[in-house]
Amino acid sequence: MTPADELRTAATKIRTTCDAASPGPWTIAKVPPFTMPLLMSRYEETPDDEDVLIVGNIDVEPEDQAVVQMLHPGVGAALADWLDTAAEYADKWPPDHQANSPFRQGALAVARAVLGSSDG
Numbered sequence: 001m002t003p004a005d006e007l008r009t010a011a012t013k014i015r016t017t018c019d020a021a022s023p024g025p026w027t028i029a030k031v032p033p034f035t036m037p038l039l040m041s042r043y044e045e046t047p048d049d050e051d052v053l054i055v056g057n058i059d060v061e062p063e064d065q066a067v068v069q070m071l072h073p074g075v076g077a078a079l080a081d082w083l084d085t086a087a088e089y090a091d092k093w094p095p096d097h098q099a100n101s102p103f104r105q106g107a108l109a110v111a112r113a114v115l116g117s118s119d120g
Helices: 003-020 062-070 073-092 102-115
Strands: 026-031 041-045 051-056
Touching: 003 073, 003 102, 073 102
Parallel strands: 026 051
Antiparallel strands: 041 051
């Protein structure tokens, strides 16, 4: 797989995942124990059109809540757009032309993390 292919594949995976999710931005609410099965979660739209991730019967650390709230599908869409732009640039030059480019290295690192692949 070429670097451009990796970038486009990751962008597609992000978009597909984000399109299936509630659009966000999200907040997190914890419900009282035993009101929902363990580890069950769902999204609920509130009167002010804010999506709330309802987490049932588990402890969610504040740091984890902050990550979930920050990385909603709107962020995923922007990330996918960035990876697509990086793929366009990767198509224009030979694979070794920008091997030391921080832009290319960063984009590939993100794509590979999304795809669960090694640098290759």
